[in-house]
Amino acid sequence: MTPFLNGFIITLLFLSGVYAAAVMERWSVTGHVNWGGPVRSFLLLFAREEIKTRKHDKVFFETAPILFIGVILLTISILPFAPGSVIIDLGTGALFINAALVYVMVALLMMGWAINGVYAMIGGWRAIAQLIAYSMPVVMVLTATVMRAESMFLTDIVESQKGLWNILYQPVGFILFYISALAIAFLPPFDLPTAGGELAGGVWADLTGARKLLFRLGRLTLVFTVSAAVVVLYLGGWMGPWLPDFVWTFLKTLLVAASFFAVGRFMPRIRHDHLLEYNWKYGVPLALYNIFQVGVVLLL
Amino acid sequence: MAPLTQYLLLLGMGITTAGLVWMLYLIKQSLGQTLDEPGKDIPAESGNLAPKPAWLRYHVHYYGYALLFLAFDMEMAYMYPWAVVYREVGILALLDMGVFLMILFLGLIYTWTQLGLKRQ
Amino acid sequence: MISVQLILLIIFGLAAIWFGWRVFMTSSMVRSALSLLGSMVAIGILFIIMEAEFLGVLQIMMMGTEMSIMAIFMMMYMMDPGGLGQMDMYHQKNISIAAGVIVTVLIVGAAFATDWGTIATQFPGPHEQNRLLGMEILKRSMMIFETAGVTILTGMIASIAVALSIKNSVEK
């Protein structure tokens, strides 16, 4: 019965984590904590009409929300919350995170295209710019964590941090991954595809009802997911004294998510060409340096 | 868990997600149809009507990066297996990948010198 | 388990073919590019079903970005990327059909003619595969690996040079 109970608790924690992310998101926009707000806006989307734009791309319009939320749920299912509590422990976990999250941006592109409006279209192509910008540093810093763990199992990566968490072992990698995680979740200041003050919602602007709901939910789950990925890869996963291991994962994840929203609140939105430029001019060399540093330390 | 079971689980999750989404759509359906009105289906453009389709040739100004990315992308294929055996092989692996990455880095530097690392 | 594997193989194999066909049956450029992506992902899933996990996931990951980039270029260079004008995507139809049929026959023939050996029943798990792949790269196939680096560099320089020289000449 214990694994079942564990699973139940983890699911509850997961749901409350997503809800907490929703509350934090609202805070980052309005500056006020409102515990009931997310439920109400959820219900508001329920009560709304579904509007499909004229001459939209039907296939993309229907599949993009499903793809979006689907890949995010797949990603979170491979992240370990505790030694025994991982739904799917893939032998290529570290690579799979990256592979699945690529499709977040692909889904945004699909939706941006499907709507057939200029704002959404610009948002969609910005999503691909963002993907091109963050992909390479992410791959490289993930490799560095794999180097240390000698395995792509995410549980092994957590285990490898027993002596020293990766945040201290490879701080450059952590910083790069942290920033890229923000970009993956297209949170402010990297909210280029949906930019409120520029594209008035961009990719999402013309969605109402269920599709908007899926994107909003998906994005909250995404924030929770990338935060959990930061915890697993750099913050020692479930490791911590006194408390049960999955509680540690949960707390750390919430902390990371909160920091994500805080960063977004206090930063102006980055320009997509700056994002590309910085990532390629500084991000990629730094990621290479990170690999080199980890490589040297490992051989010592 | 056998790998194949895991993959089936992944597939199952995907199907479940799609099913849940479909249920959500059904619930939405029960709440009434969308009233057809002029202008409603036109993408919002801060108060302006934009009845024309937006599907035009779109100038993506970051195509230089896109080309660079395509080339760099190939490197991923080597890097992950390399990282797994890095410790086992030792210094040879470091040198090996060092040479490989240096070669790629040359490409990056070339692009940089050609002013490719900016908005086109 | 083998039967489930087989069924999935058939399903996703057909999916790959169907997506490949959709690539040409749509006049929307982005849809066409992403159909190709769908086909590639289906192939990636085939790898995964055949328990070549690394290859499958790698394929899915790389194609995600690469096909999106293809969508960018199709978007930039094709007329009427939205396909609203009912443009015919195919030209030289008869030649293409002939070429397609011939190539298909050749490939199928080759597939049947090849001796694939006995079906492996024992094979390493995903982690062991990754390790072996790494060893292969660093030991036996090191030259191939380093040559690939040089090839990529050449490609990179060529593409950038071509792309930017046109632009620079216009600017001058």
Added chain:
Amino acid sequence: METTMRYGARKGTMNFWRRWLAKAASQELVIFPVPGADLLRMYQSEPLHREAQLADSPKEANVLLVVGDLSAELTERAATVYAQMPRPRVLVMAGPEYLDPLPHPDVHVALEKDFLDTAMPAARECLRRYSWTEEAEPYRPEPLVSKIEEAGQQQGHMHGHGGHGSHDHGHEGHKDSEHTGDEHRHEEHNHSGLQHDETDKHKHDHQAHQHDSHSEHEGHRHHDHGEHDHGHEGHQHKGHNHGEEHQEDDHSQHEEHGHSHEGHDHGGPQHGDHEHDGHDHGPGFMSMIAMTKDLPRSPDGLPMEWSDVQFGPFHPGLPGGLRLSMKLDGDTVVKAEASQGLLGHNLPASVLNDPASLPEYLAAAHPMAPVTYRLLAQKALVNFSGKTPNSTLTLSEAVLLEKERITSHLNWLAVFGTALGSQWMRDQAVKHYHRFQDEAGDASRLSEFIGRIKKMPYLKLKLSTAGKHRVEMEDHNQGHEHEAHDHSGHGHNHGDHAGDEHHHAGHSHEEHKEHEHHEHGGYDHSKHSGHDHSDHEYSGHGGNEGHGHEDHSHQQGSHSGHEEHDEHHHHEHGGHAGHEGHDHCHGSGGGKDQDSGQLPEDMTGPAARAAGIEKDHRLEEPVYQQAGWTPVTAAGNNAWSRLMVRLDEMEQSLRFIARAGNDSGGASSQKIDIPSTGMGNGIAHIESPRGTVSLKFHIHEGKLAHMQLNTPSEALAGIIQHVTEQHELADALTAAASLDISPWEIHH
């Protein structure tokens, strides 16, 4: 309230589940304010917290909130927004009881401070009770329906005719079979055109142009008369009024030139509707290059289509009511302009008859700076009445002005923060704005906020590149010269007809890539009927249809026919007024202000001071002189320096107010009596938060005979093109927001 939200509710009956959902969902109000959040803020005394949120897009909103009276044009746009909002939706009007295309409001409140306190519970009640009702009807506002139908028809045409490409194609197809037979007429036609246009006065400059163009024709569009086209068709061209057609054509190009600096932009105002959709393809394959040659070129030489996009009047990142019409090349702005007079009102007769009401009228007509405009009118009236001929500001008036400057800048900062995507900046600005508006502002906390903005990471980097006033336009200007060589290929034809045919048949497509030929499609188009695009309607076109015509490559054609080329240049430019227009275009499009590297003369206010120009009317006011006041300037002339100037000005105003002490007092409500006889002028200048405003009027026998108001926003709107051109969209919007244009100040 007898409303049942006929136009706002979803169709259906309330059942238990729907009732519950309506009740729960009505707790969440998402307001789309019209004309904008900045105006709404003026009627609030504290920020919106729990009770409601502001929406970025109509699709997110469930409340359309009309704040104050709207002009007819803006009402139509508000109706568009209403139509685009998903149901259930509530229409709340504060002020007007009914505005034409919009339905009757579900909630109506008086336009007064904190009207949201009464409006929001009412809106909630509406949503709770009428989210679903059987009485729901589709909302079909007349102007919207007709606009959509119009667009639909156009699109039908688009799809019906083969598009430019197929026209082209057809042409190619015809070529071999028909060309020879048609040559003769073709020739005649050319001649007639030439003779028609040949005038001496233009000869010389065109020769000069010619040389330029030959060296630099790459990537530029050529102009082509389309005679070939007609030639192939075998039409008689006798009846053409060549000169007129060309003149028209030139005008259209010239307009595009003026804004785009980029060869012959296709999407000129006169045929913007057609060109983007027009590139459909007829059946059959044709070369990509042939199809793309009539597309506009980006600076990197790629042929692209440009999309027409509007930002505003209800855009979250722009001042409410400001509309930017943009032409986008991907996500780069090619052309942008602020539309005029969206909020404009005509001076009502009551004001004309009673000049004493002018201050109140002006204050109401410029709600973004009411104090300033009231003071301005008062000053002018005082000056007119002649008691104190050159009345200056009193200290208390100056304090009022400075207070308004602070609130105005804070309100702008909130909009700017939204545009930048920094929620914190927006929220803080709103908070301080409300405090200062309620006379509860805290100077030290505002200074702290300002200090934190200045230290915000990445902000300087982002803003330093945005909104730079461009001065280097020279190379683009050359596009005008290139235009001159348009007919070179043609001239060749003209000189040598065998060569002509050769050109047609034998040129390679590569060269098309570099040449973009414009065809004068301004002939009688019914004669085209043999072509694929027979059912294409050319209505409303300035004659410049720009078909992808078979082009005549320079590189390929020997340039032996130089003399003829020159003649053709006359043809192009000469003999009509279009040439003058063309020159003018050099002036304005190339930009008089760019040539000198300066901002336009009439630029004032923070935007000018951010460019280092010490222009401030306060320098002439004794009150300020006594205080040893000097204007804040910066050297950047970009969005960052504009932000800095405004931030520093706020601090400066705080110091000024502090120095003035408790002397602030209320508004000087001195009674001004207007003599009912006699006449005279009243003039006043005042430094508003956006720049120097000046008012001149003439009063004749107690009545306002003539009034002229010069506002800073008109000059600011004028430079939008220059601060956005070839910028990335985000940058361009930031730049537009950084100018702090008040659309209320832009008149027709």
